[in-house]
Amino acid sequence: xxxxxxxxxxxxxxxxxxxxxxxxxxxxxxxxxxxxxxxxxxxxxxxxxxxxxxxxxxxxxxxxxxxxxxxxxxxxxxxxxxxxxxxxxxxxxxxxxxxxxxxxxxxxxxxxxxxxxxxxxxxxxxxxxxxxxxxxxxxxxxxxxxxxxxxxxxxxxxxxxxxxxxxxxxxxxxxxxxxxxxxxxxxxxxxxxxxxxxxxxxxxxxxxxxxxxxxxxxxxxxx
Numbered sequence: 642x643x644x645x646x647x648x649x650x651x652x653x654x655x656x657x658x659x660x661x662x663x664x665x666x667x668x669x670x671x672x673x674x675x676x677x678x679x680x681x682x683x684x685x686x687x688x689x690x691x692x693x694x695x696x697x698x699x700x701x702x703x704x705x706x707x708x709x710x711x712x713x714x715x716x717x718x719x720x721x722x723x724x725x726x727x728x729x730x731x732x733x734x735x736x737x738x739x740x741x742x743x744x745x746x747x748x749x750x751x752x753x754x755x756x757x758x759x760x761x762x763x764x765x766x767x768x769x770x771x772x773x774x775x776x777x778x779x780x781x782x783x784x785x786x787x788x789x790x791x792x793x794x795x796x797x798x799x800x801x802x803x804x805x806x807x808x809x810x811x812x813x814x815x816x817x818x819x820x821x822x823x824x825x826x827x828x829x830x831x832x833x834x835x836x837x838x839x840x841x842x843x844x845x846x847x848x849x850x851x852x853x854x855x856x857x858x859x860x861x862x863x864x
Contacts, residue, residue: 683798687805696803697810704807715817715829719844720851722804727852730797735861737793746786753779812840819843 686692708718753775760768812830820826821843824833833839855861 683802686802693806694810697806697808700803700807701810705811708811715811715815715840716819716843718811719808719840720847722808723844723847724851724855726801726804726848727855729800730793731852731855731859731861733793733796735859737796738789740861743786743789746782750779750783808840808844 713721753772757769757772757776760772817829818826819829819839821833821839824839824842827833827839829840829843830838833842
C-alpha cells in the first residue's frame with residue numbers, strides 16, 4: 642500500500658497539535674504543582690555542593706575576565722545582577738500574568754466582601770444565602786489568580802539560581818566589605834541581620850528597589 646505525503650503530513654500535524662493541546666490542558670490543571678515541584682528541585686540543588694560549585698565555576702569562567710578586567714567590586718556586581726534579575730523577572734511576569742484580569746478579579750472580590758458584610762450586619766438571610774451561593778465562584782476565581790502568579794516563579798528560578806551559585810563562587814574567591822545603615826561596615830559573608838549574610842541582604846535591597854524602578858519604566862502592572 643502506498644502512503645502519500647498528502648496523507649502523512651496532516652496525520653503528523655494532528656498528532657503534534659493534539660499533544661500540544663493536551664500539554665496545555667495539563668499545564669492549566671497541574672501547572673501550580675509542576676511549578677512547585679520544579680522550585681523545590683531548584684532549591685534542593687543548592688545543597689549539592691559539586692553542582693553548586695560546578696555551575697558557579699562554569700559561569701565564572703565566562704564572565705570573570707570582564708568583571709576582573711574592569712575591576713568591578715563585589716557589591717557593585719550585586720547591584721548589576723540584581724538589576725538584571727529585576728528586569729527579566731518583570732518581563733516574565735508581564736507576559737505570563739494577566740494583570741488587567743487580576744485587577745478586575747480583585748475589584749470583584751472587594752465588592753463581594755463589602756456586600757457580604759452589609760448583608761451580615763443587616764441580618765438579611767435571603768441576601769446572605771445568595772452571597773453564599775456566589776462565594777464558591779469568587780473563591781475559585783481568586784485561587785486561579787493565585788496560581789497564575791505562582792507559575793512564573795519556575796521560569797524566574799531557572800535564571801536566578803545559577804546567578805546565586807555564581808555569587809557564592811565569587812564570594813569564596815574575594816574578601817570584601819560593605820557599609821550599610823544601622824549595620825556599619827561588615828564583611829559581605831558575615832551575618833548582617835540575624836543569620837542573613839550582608840551580601841544577601843544587599844542583594845535583596847537592590848533587587849526590590851530596582852525592580853520597582855524597572856516596573857515603572859516598562860509600565861508593567863503589579864499588585
